[in-house]
Amino acid sequence: MVTVVTHPLVQHKLTLMRDERTGVKEFRELAGEVSLLLAYEAMRDLDLAQERLRTPIVEDDFPVLSGKKLALVAILRAGLVMTEAIVDLVPAAKVGHIGLYRDPQTLAPVAYYNKLPADIADRRVFVTDPMLATGGSASAAIRSLKDAGAQGGNITLMCILTAPEGIAVIERDHPDVRIVTAAVDSHLNDHGYIVPGLGDAGDRIYGTK
Ligand SMILES: O=P(O)(O)OC[C@H]1O[C@H](OP(=O)(O)OP(=O)(O)O)[C@H](O)[C@@H]1O
Ligand SMILES: O=c1cc[nH]c(=O)[nH]1
Ligand SMILES: [Mg+2]
Numbered sequence: 001m002v003t004v005v006t007h008p009l010v011q012h013k014l015t016l017m018r019d020e021r022t023g024v025k026e027f028r029e030l031a032g033e034v035s036l037l038l039a040y041e042a043m044r045d046l047d048l049a050q051e052r053l054r055t056p057i058v059e060d061d062f063p064v065l066s067g068k069k070l071a072l073v074a075i076l077r078a079g080l081v082m083t084e085a086i087v088d089l090v091p092a093a094k095v096g097h098i099g100l101y102r103d104p105q106t107l108a109p110v111a112y113y114n115k116l117p118a119d120i121a122d123r124r125v126f127v128t129d130p131m132l133a134t135g136g137s138a139s140a141a142i143r144s145l146k147d148a149g150a151q152g153g154n155i156t157l158m159c160i161l162t163a164p165e166g167i168a169v170i171e172r173d174h175p176d177v178r179i180v181t182a183a184v185d186s187h188l189n190d191h192g193y194i195v196p197g198l199g200d201a202g203d204r205i206y207g208t209k
Contacts, residue, residue: 002179005041009035014160014182018198024207031130031205032085033165033180033198034160039086042126042180044158057070068086068124068154069093071117075100075129075141078202082158096120098141106190109137114144121149126157129163132162132181133194135169142174152176160201161185163194 006034013032017030047067053061070093074083083095099113117123134140138157145155155176155177162181165188170179185194193199203209 002162002181004039004180004184005038005180007037007041010037010182011099013037014198017204018159018196020199022204024204027204028081031081031160033127035082035085035158036089038158038160038180038182039089039126042158042178043090046124067160068122069119071096071120071123071125072087073098073116073125073127073141073145075127075137076113077101078130078205081159081205082160083128086126086128093111094119094123095135098144100137100140102137102192104191107134107136109140111144115147116148120145123150124154125150127157127159128156128159129157130160130196130205131158132159132166132170132179133186133188133192134163135173138166139169139173142177144168146174156180161194161198163188 013030013034048063049066051064052061070090071085072083072093073096074080076097076099093177094117097114100109100111103110129138152174153176157177157179159181162184187195189195
C-alpha cells in the first residue's frame, strides 16, 4: 500500500528541495522537516491506551502511546537525516543503521554495514531513505530486517520521493510493507535517477558533489 502525503506544507517543501538553487544547509533542513511531516502520517495508527492522571484541575483518563515499541532504521547515508529528525518526535524509539550504496554502473545495492536493535522482531519499524528509485536498496534493506525477525506488516518504508519502478519492486518483493511518500514521480532516466526528481539526495544533504 502506498500513501502519498498531499498536505500543502509537504508539497511546498518538496518543491524547494527539487530546486537546483537550494543549497546544502536549506536542503538538509527541508529534508528533516518533510520527514517529520511524513512521520506524522506514517504513525497515524500507533496504538493508544488510557492512563489516569491528575491535571491541575481534575483526575481523568488520557491517551498515551502503547502497543509495540518503535524502531527507526536509516538506510545510509541519506536516510540518516530523516531518522535524526524523527527521533526527536519519538525519543523512546531505537535506531538501526543499514549501510548500502548503489553501484553506479549496475545500480545494484552494495551492503557495507548493518546494526539493528536486538529486539527488532518485537518493534514497529520505520525505514527511512529519501529516495526510492529502482527499489534495489530499499528491498535489500527490508530483506535484512525480515532476516533479523521483523514482520513485514510491522514495517513502514518512508521515502521523500519515489519512482513507479521502485514502488513496483517493493510491492513485488515485500507486498506486506507499507510505503509513505511525499510524491510518486514520472520515471527513471538512463542512469537510474528519478525524473523530475531532486538529484542525488546524499550529495545534496552532505555537499559531496
Ligand atoms: O532505489 P535505488 O535505485 O536503490 O536508489 C536509491 C538509493 O540511492 C541513494 O543512495 P546512494 O546509493 O546514492 O547512497 P548514499 O545515500 O550514500 O548517497 C538513495 O539514498 C537510496 O538509498
Ligand atoms: O534520483 C535519485 C536516484 C537514486 N538516488 C538519488 O539520490 N537520487
Ligand atoms: Mg547518493
